Amino acid sequence: MDFEKARQLVDGELEKYPFSRSPAELYEPVRYILSLGGKRMRPALTLMACSVFSDAVHQAVKPALAFEVFHNFTLLHDDLMDNSAVRRGKETVHEKWNPNVAILSGDVMSILSYRILAESDDQYLKELLHLFNATAMQVCEGQQWDMNFETRMEVSVEEYLKMIELKTAVLVAACLKAGAITGGADPLGSDLMYEFGRNLGIAFQIRDDYLDVFGDPKIFGKKIGNDILTNKKTFLLIKALELSKGKMKKELTGWLSGHDHNPHDKVRSVTEIFASLKIDRISSGLAATHYDKAVQYLERIDTPPERKAALADFARDMMQREK
Amino acid sequence: MDFEKARQLVDGELEKYPFSRSPAELYEPVRYILSLGGKRMRPALTLMACSVFSDAVHQAVKPALAFEVFHNFTLLHDDLMDNSAVRRGKETVHEKWNPNVAILSGDVMSILSYRILAESDDQYLKELLHLFNATAMQVCEGQQWDMNFETRMEVSVEEYLKMIELKTAVLVAACLKAGAITGGADPLGSDLMYEFGRNLGIAFQIRDDYLDVFGDPKIFGKKIGNDILTNKKTFLLIKALELSKGKMKKELTGWLSGHDHNPHDKVRSVTEIFASLKIDRISSGLAATHYDKAVQYLERIDTPPERKAALADFARDMMQREK
Numbered sequence: 001m002d003f004e005k006a007r008q009l010v011d012g013e014l015e016k017y018p019f020s021r022s023p024a025e026l027y028e029p030v031r032y033i034l035s036l037g038g039k040r041m042r043p044a045l046t047l048m049a050c051s052v053f054s055d056a057v058h059q060a061v062k063p064a065l066a067f068e069v070f071h072n073f074t075l076l077h078d079d080l081m082d083n084s085a086v087r088r089g090k091e092t093v094h095e096k097w098n099p100n101v102a103i104l105s106g107d108v109m110s111i112l113s114y115r116i117l118a119e120s121d122d123q124y125l126k127e128l129l130h131l132f133n134a135t136a137m138q139v140c141e142g143q144q145w146d147m148n149f150e151t152r153m154e155v156s157v158e159e160y161l162k163m164i165e166l167k168t169a170v171l172v173a174a175c176l177k178a179g180a181i182t183g184g185a186d187p188l189g190s191d192l193m194y195e196f197g198r199n200l201g202i203a204f205q206i207r208d209d210y211l212d213v214f215g216d217p218k219i220f221g222k223k224i225g226n227d228i229l230t231n232k233k234t235f236l237l238i239k240a241l242e243l244s245k246g247k248m249k250k251e252l253t254g255w256l257s258g259h260d261h262n263p264h265d266k267v268r269s270v271t272e273i274f275a276s277l278k279i280d281r282i283s284s285g286l287a288a289t290h291y292d293k294a295v296q297y298l299e300r301i302d303t304p305p306e307r308k309a310a311l312a313d314f315a316r317d318m319m320q321r322e323k
Numbered sequence: 324m325d326f327e328k329a330r331q332l333v334d335g336e337l338e339k340y341p342f343s344r345s346p347a348e349l350y351e352p353v354r355y356i357l358s359l360g361g362k363r364m365r366p367a368l369t370l371m372a373c374s375v376f377s378d379a380v381h382q383a384v385k386p387a388l389a390f391e392v393f394h395n396f397t398l399l400h401d402d403l404m405d406n407s408a409v410r411r412g413k414e415t416v417h418e419k420w421n422p423n424v425a426i427l428s429g430d431v432m433s434i435l436s437y438r439i440l441a442e443s444d445d446q447y448l449k450e451l452l453h454l455f456n457a458t459a460m461q462v463c464e465g466q467q468w469d470m471n472f473e474t475r476m477e478v479s480v481e482e483y484l485k486m487i488e489l490k491t492a493v494l495v496a497a498c499l500k501a502g503a504i505t506g507g508a509d510p511l512g513s514d515l516m517y518e519f520g521r522n523l524g525i526a527f528q529i530r531d532d533y534l535d536v537f538g539d540p541k542i543f544g545k546k547i548g549n550d551i552l553t554n555k556k557t558f559l560l561i562k563a564l565e566l567s568k569g570k571m572k573k574e575l576t577g578w579l580s581g582h583d584h585n586p587h588d589k590v591r592s593v594t595e596i597f598a599s600l601k602i603d604r605i606s607s608g609l610a611a612t613h614y615d616k617a618v619q620y621l622e623r624i625d626t627p628p629e630r631k632a633a634l635a636d637f638a639r640d641m642m643q644r645e646k
Contacts, residue, residue, distance in 0.1 A: 081426055103426060140427060140431040141346060148348060
């Protein structure tokens with residue numbers, strides 16, 4: 001099953017799902033954030049991973065939706081904690097309503113994700129539930145590390161990689177593993193699928209960090225340099241702080257302190273520092289390393305190559321994407 | 324199993340439970356709010372309900388802890404939404420740390436409650452999970468109705484009763500039913516246990532509302548009249564708004580509007596209005612009606628009376644409590 005077909009299936013199932021309506025203040029924000037769209041990458045991966053092992057892709061629908069609702073719950077609460085005003089070009093929930101609505105509708109989405117997961121076929125429920133629990137906790141831990149890094153000057157590359165693994169990669173990995181489980185994969189098959197996803201997720205996040213600085217403004221869709229403006233501890237910044245010395249280090253830390261910099265100057269100057277340290281190449285190289293690992297795990301899965309072709313294509317497109 | 328023994332068992336199991344420790348900002352608030360104590364009423368009821376049907380009370384421990392962690396998660400987020408500074412005589416989590424810590428550590432507690440539930444014996448897992456999901460969603464709905472009522476002048480007694488059923492009573496009911504399930508009760512037995520709990524929970528909340536106004540200041544522990552000062556839509560206020568007419572109604576709504584009332588005068592005057600409308604007797608009567616229903620459900624459960632005596636004693640004590 002290719003990505004586009006999986007995405008359409010997810011959208012159709014999400015539209016059909018009988019979310020409650022009353023009280024409106026609780027459930028309207030749930031429909032709202034789910035209606036903002038997004039790529040539906042995670043649930044589509046669940047369906048695609050299932051189809052590697054089985055043609056009964058319907059078995060993967062409930063876990064796919066559960067992970068998508070959970071992912072959107074984390075976005076809803078993250079936006080509130082980060083005080084972000086915009087999500088996918090629209091107002092965030094706490095802006096459109098208020099912080100209390102964002103807290104409580106997020107809470108009910110988290111519970112909803114479990115309710116949907118519990119509608120999975122009985123034979124897979126226990127394994128799915130354990131996977132879901134462990135992953136959901138790790139995502140919270142990753143978000144906490146990410147918030148901790150905001151107020152710390154020193155963050156190592158190793159700590160950063162652990163953070164994005166928890167915050168981003170394990171969810172991609174779990175979505176793929178859930179697909180494998182409901183496709184009837186043996187334990188080795190579903191573990192290999194998990195490792196494919198974990199490495200792909202890390203590569204994906206490093207690519208995200210890269211595009212925010214070195215993306216093509218005409219294609220990227222969002223404003224280039226937003227992470228630089230907010231001093232976000234991305235791989236690029238952490239590596240630049242590690243590699244820069246003397247005058248350059250002083251210049252870089254100068255841009256990170258104080259609030260009265262001209263935004264345009266700050267983005268341009270920090271990007272120049274990154275470029276002169278070859279951070280663009282280093283980051284592409286690290287993403288490629290994780291991508292290669294991911295592909296190797298996918299290759300080790302014991303099914304005919306044509307069943308894995310869609311996932312291989314998706315992974316390649318992810319790495320080549322410009323937005 | 325009597326309440327005190329059940330409570331001690333819960334405290335011991337909570338202390339033993341291997342909650343994660345890192346990152347500290349995420350998990351310290353979890354230990355903190357669980358360490359504030361409280362009566363452990365809900366998990367103790369799970370153990371007591373299990374012991375009505377079986378001596379293998381250990382089967383009820385995981386669901387009991389899951390419900391207690393879930394309940395504390397809702398307190399943590401409710402305190403943030405209500406901007407309450409104090410919980411059980413100590414600083415609330417968002418006061419001691421900050422709102423973001425309260426949001427994210429609450430989120431992880433909600434997930435933790437599912438992780439603990441998933442450690443229940445396989446044979447009960449599916450039924451427990453469905454009960455837990457349905458209940459958790461209802462608790463969120465009840466909290467939303469409660470918040471909606473704050474900004475509405477007109478709330479009917481019927482709406483109020485529905486709200487406390489969702490916000491408070493179904494959780495008590497579900498705790499008891501979870502105990503019945505893990506005690507091996509048949510469907511009728513666990514449904515009767517649920518109805519016992521639902522009615523007891525409603526009676527419990529009406530008693531809470533009553534004590535806030537008519538409690539003995541020397542015994543109550545908290546300041547009398549706090550609900551009056553915050554214009555909280557309790558049963559007492561809703562009923563008084565329904566029954567008062569003419570000059571008295573005008574006086575009551577006068578106390579509800581404006582912010583410059585002397586707190587002592589406001590509590591005294593509103594209490595006098597309640598008393599002259601016999602709201603104290605009406606509210607005690609309604610609590611007694613639900614208590615009587617609860618007891619009837621408990622009596623219909625098909626086990627020897629001595630196995631149900633501890634629950635009957637607990638329910639009676641709840642109704643006679645002064646704090």
